[in-house]
Amino acid sequence: MTRIPVIQAADPALAQAMGEVRAMLAACMQCGTCSASCPNAQSMDMTPRRMWRLVLMGRADAVFSSGAFWMCSNCYACTLRCPRGLPLTSAMNALKRIAGASGHPALARHGAFYRAFLDNVRRRGRVRETEMMMHYFSAAGPGEALRFTPLGLRLMRRGKVRLELGSGPWDGALAPLFERAARLEGKEARQ
Ligand code: SF4
Ligand code: SF4
Secondary structure, three states, rough: OOOOOOOOOOOHHHHOOOHHHHHHHHOOOOHHHHHOOOOOHHHOOOOHHHHHHHHHHHHHHHHHOOOOHHHOOOOOOOHHHOOOOOOHHHHHHHHHHHHHOOOOHHHHHHHHHHHHHHHHHHHHHHOOOOHHHHHHHHOOOHHHHHHHHHHHHEEEEEEEEOOOOOOOOOOOOOOHHHHHHHHHHHHHOOO
16 A cells, blocks of 8 residues: 655654553553454555554654554454454554544545545445545545546446445445444543
8 A cells, every 4th residue: 555654753742642542552462463363464554563563662653654554444353363352443443533633634635535435334324436535535635536537437437436326225224333333432432
């Protein structure tokens, strides 16, 4: 995957927010089971084990200059297999949340893509690629639309992406799941 631009070392807001994730990982013994269990590790520019090490070292610059946590698909394999019982999937999500909320220009594009993807799944019950990308382009700007145009046209020619407008049979089907997750996250944050 493409690396995002290097974040300034010692960005104080990011470094402070990362304290929450550091606390989740304090007992990591660097065994690497999480990396070996992760089905997406090959697409990440650093393994989960390495990322946890950098988190524990307070290296916000290296963590947020990597796109690794954006590649986590919440499969929970690492969480289930970590011999220390650490909440690794929640830690990945916390990094996404911190990066998305930071307003740091180097992180804005990834955050906008992630939000457009999840919002589309919540509203439509599955991903509608064209609608999701329109939502993303409106957040990320015309430069991003131009960057994706050749790929979009290629995919459309091959029938991989369809123009789907109006309501669909799965609209709202996953909304209760999102609401429950939001309730659980709120409860988790309060604990
Ligand atoms: S599996 Fe758990 S203990 Fe092992 S490296 Fe990963 S986070 Fe650390
Ligand atoms: S939850 Fe994320 S980091 Fe953990 S194994 Fe699954 S994809 Fe990898």
